Amino acid sequence: AQRVTQPEKLLSVFKGAPVELKCNYSYSGSPELFWYVQYSRQRLQLLLRHISRESIKGFTADLNKGETSFHLKKPFAQEEDSAMYYCALYTGGFKTIFGAGTRLFVKA
């Protein structure tokens, strides 16, 4: 079955602390994975995609095929990182499967 799992509904960290938002996937093909973010009062938007191996706003995500994971990491969280984060698996054609989301709170 094709599935994206984000085990944490809510994650709370202090400013300056490292943050890791977990994402695991189930897919028999070669996965294309993404992270989307929704800041307060803003639209849901693409944050980063694994294929580009980029760092966006200090966030990185590495695809680990052995562990079927695509965790989102940032070494030093900022208050402006507080948002809802969705991990997404592209399964081909026009279909993308989204996880249930993790709400990140960064406390001052």
Place this chain on the structure above:
Amino acid sequence: GAGVSQSPSNKVTEKGKDVELRCDPISGHTALYWYRQSLGQGLEFLIYFQGNSAPDKSGLPSDRFSAERTGGSVSTLTIQRTQQEDSAVYLCASSPRPYQGYNEQFFGPGTRLTVL
């Protein structure tokens, strides 16, 4: 020009009434998606269109929900006989044709539906 637009931005209705939610995708985008975002429930897929046809309606929660897309552009999501559990933010997204194994979805601002 602008991104995906949705109307209305807010809708308050009484239980049992029908509602229509509208989505205007980015011009030229082939696919259009509807999602529901409920507090504590994350992003729930409802339906997607490729052109005017809907290859996947698997997420529609009941037969009270229906959607159509005309002219490969505007889409309307209709909820008949609304129930309180239908209260949520309904998001629309559109995407161009996949390119090099990549298909980004562009989201609208959402319609917040409240059923009293």
